[in-house]
Amino acid sequence: MKQFLDMVLIGISAASIYSLMAISMVLVWRSTRVVNFAQAGMALLSAYIGYELVARVGNFWIALPLAMILGAAFSAFIEFVLMRTLQKHSAQGAIAAIAPIIATLGLLGLIRAGIGFIWGHADVQIEAPLSKVGFTFGDTTIVMSPMGLFVLLFVIELMIIVSIVFQDTNIGLALRASAYAPEIAQLAGIRVSGIRTLGWAIAGAAGAAAGILQTVNGTGALSPESLEFSLLLVFGFIAAVVGGLESLPGAVLGALILGLVLAAVQIYISGALVFIVAFLLLLLVLILRPQGFLGSKAGRRA
Amino acid sequence: MLKINNLTVAHGAIRAIDDISFSVEKGQLAAVIGSNGAGKTTLMRTLSGLKSAENGTATWLDHNLLHGKPEHHVRQGVSHVSEGKSVIAQLTVEENLDLGALWRRNRDEAWATKEEVFTLFPRLGERRKQLADTLSGGERQMLAIGRAYMSRPALLLLDEPSLGLAPLVIEQIFQSIRHIVDSMGVTVVLVEQNAMGALKIADSGVVLNLGTIAASGKASDLIADPAVRTAYLGF
Numbered sequence: 001m002k003q004f005l006d007m008v009l010i011g012i013s014a015a016s017i018y019s020l021m022a023i024s025m026v027l028v029w030r031s032t033r034v035v036n037f038a039q040a041g042m043a044l045l046s047a048y049i050g051y052e053l054v055a056r057v058g059n060f061w062i063a064l065p066l067a068m069i070l071g072a073a074f075s076a077f078i079e080f081v082l083m084r085t086l087q088k089h090s091a092q093g094a095i096a097a098i099a100p101i102i103a104t105l106g107l108l109g110l111i112r113a114g115i116g117f118i119w120g121h122a123d124v125q126i127e128a129p130l131s132k133v134g135f136t137f138g139d140t141t142i143v144m145s146p147m148g149l150f151v152l153l154f155v156i157e158l159m160i161i162v163s164i165v166f167q168d169t170n171i172g173l174a175l176r177a178s179a180y181a182p183e184i185a186q187l188a189g190i191r192v193s194g195i196r197t198l199g200w201a202i203a204g205a206a207g208a209a210a211g212i213l214q215t216v217n218g219t220g221a222l223s224p225e226s227l228e229f230s231l232l233l234v235f236g237f238i239a240a241v242v243g244g245l246e247s248l249p250g251a252v253l254g255a256l257i258l259g260l261v262l263a264a265v266q267i268y269i270s271g272a273l274v275f276i277v278a279f280l281l282l283l284l285v286l287i288l289r290p291q292g293f294l295g296s297k298a299g300r301r302a
Numbered sequence: 303m304l305k306i307n308n309l310t311v312a313h314g315a316i317r318a319i320d321d322i323s324f325s326v327e328k329g330q331l332a333a334v335i336g337s338n339g340a341g342k343t344t345l346m347r348t349l350s351g352l353k354s355a356e357n358g359t360a361t362w363l364d365h366n367l368l369h370g371k372p373e374h375h376v377r378q379g380v381s382h383v384s385e386g387k388s389v390i391a392q393l394t395v396e397e398n399l400d401l402g403a404l405w406r407r408n409r410d411e412a413w414a415t416k417e418e419v420f421t422l423f424p425r426l427g428e429r430r431k432q433l434a435d436t437l438s439g440g441e442r443q444m445l446a447i448g449r450a451y452m453s454r455p456a457l458l459l460l461d462e463p464s465l466g467l468a469p470l471v472i473e474q475i476f477q478s479i480r481h482i483v484d485s486m487g488v489t490v491v492l493v494e495q496n497a498m499g500a501l502k503i504a505d506s507g508v509v510l511n512l513g514t515i516a517a518s519g520k521a522s523d524l525i526a527d528p529a530v531r532t533a534y535l536g537f
Contacts, residue, residue, distance in 0.1 A: 170404050173393075177401050181390045187350065187383075189376035189405040189453055 007267045009144045015259025016155035020210035021236025022251035024203040030179035031199030038104040040233035041111030043211030046071035050212040051126045060129035068205040075204020079197045116224040123221040151213045238282045244292025309358035311348050318344040320513035331483045331490045333500035336510035342493040346461045350382035351375045362457050381455035387442040391435035402452030419448040440471035457489045464496045476503050497534045
């Protein structure tokens with residue numbers, strides 16, 4: 001029973017961070033049809049900015065939203081400068097489909113190198129603002145800590161905000177319309193290119209939150225070569241694909257499935273198998289259900 | 303009025319529209335007919351800003367239609383319903399309509415326009431919370447026209463609204479289009495393969511053939527013209 005509870009808690013905690021990364025990938029995919037590999041770099045950069053802000057402001061609770069805003073601005077800047085330029089200059093032939101994706105790989109390398117140049121290659125540390133020791137009930141200590149609980153609640157709150165924005169506001173309607181049918185949206189008077197940039201901005205904010213929360217909830221250490229951030233990208237991508245790559249609820253569902261499956265493997269079988277299972281899951285989904293679980297037409301709401 | 307002068311539009315090396323000129327008076331319904339590949343859709347996409355022209359001019363009142371994107375033209379009173387029931391299947395009926403008026407500052411007026419659409423097409427009002435995906439072909443076409451109308455156009459460009467619809471539904475859609483012209487003062491350019499049906503409700507007509515104008519004039523004259531009858535009306 002204790003094992004099962006641990007599995008659920010570990011799974012949900014991991015899922016909350018994967019889901020941020022996954023919705024970030026889905027938003028970029030929906031608005032520009034680009035799988036953005038640089039998202040790992042952008043999240044890492046945001047985490048460094050978070051680190052810098054914590055050092056300067058001295059308060060994590062101010063640094064977190066500030067870093068998210070800066071992450072959004074950086075992401076919007078990338079879309080505005082890099083993606084639009086690419087679209088103009090390599091709009092024809094086979095390269096048109098590949099160029100933006102390869103460009104995001106280039107950008108990933110560039111961001112990591114830039115981080116190394118600015119902050120150096122040695123680890124830097126973000127202090128966790130809350131305790132990472134699990135809650136204790138009587139003589140049992142569960143794996144959920146105050147920090148972990150904050151991460152979970154914060155992500156749930158972000159998801160609620162995102163779903164309200166997408167379902168119940170004019171901006172959300174414009175975002176959905178531009179994603180489903182850019183030409184019709186344009187004919188209806190939506191400034192689709194601006195909406196596209198906005199999609200990237202929201203993705204940037206979600207990615208920034210994912211990066212910072214993963215860091216403080218984990219070891220707290222950051223380095224330009226951080227393996228954790230590459231894995232965050234991979235897990236976010238797997239969750240997005242499981243959820244159908246188009247759907248925001250799908251991305252969250254995909255993250256939950258991934259988080260729980262990996263936690264089960266870790267607890268009941270072996271921690272060493274986690275990555276093998278994660279990548280097998282990705283391949284299995286791509287082979288058996290490439291449209292994901294919520295990727296069908298009916299699931300493409302929100 | 304809508305004035306098109308020496309307009310040329312190319313698809314790569316092919317001239318889809320080759321040096322055409324015609325005009326449509328304000329408050330009139332003009333039918334543009336012709337067979338597949340005559341350049342009808344290209345003409346509409348050029349007028350709404352989806353495609354750029356090689357040469358010539360196209361103006362609506364004082365507004366240059368050959369400059370700027372569709373979202374810009376919509377704000378100048380030019381709306382386009384593209385070919386193939388241009389609705390967004392994943393959005394509800396009401397969301398599709400709201401989309402056409404998102405850019406309008408005055409929400410009260412936008413709301414009033416929506417009520418007008420529901421009066422014009424009561425079936426849309428009954429299905430306002432349904433996904434557009436669940437609508438029949440005719441209802442989708444009503445929704446597409448309704449969405450364009452939500453932008454309060456002065457010039458409405460309709461591309462093949464009868465495509466794939468049953469004769470009875472076509473009749474109904476055509477009557478609604480005529481109503482939009484007569485009661486709401488909208489100028490309409492109606493592109494149709496259903497030449498006879500379109501000419502019957504139109505004030506004037508333009509016959510396109512391989513990118514050039516084969517005939518033009520009053521709709522009633524075109525129906526009576528033996529050459530047009532044999533080539534395009536099929537009798």
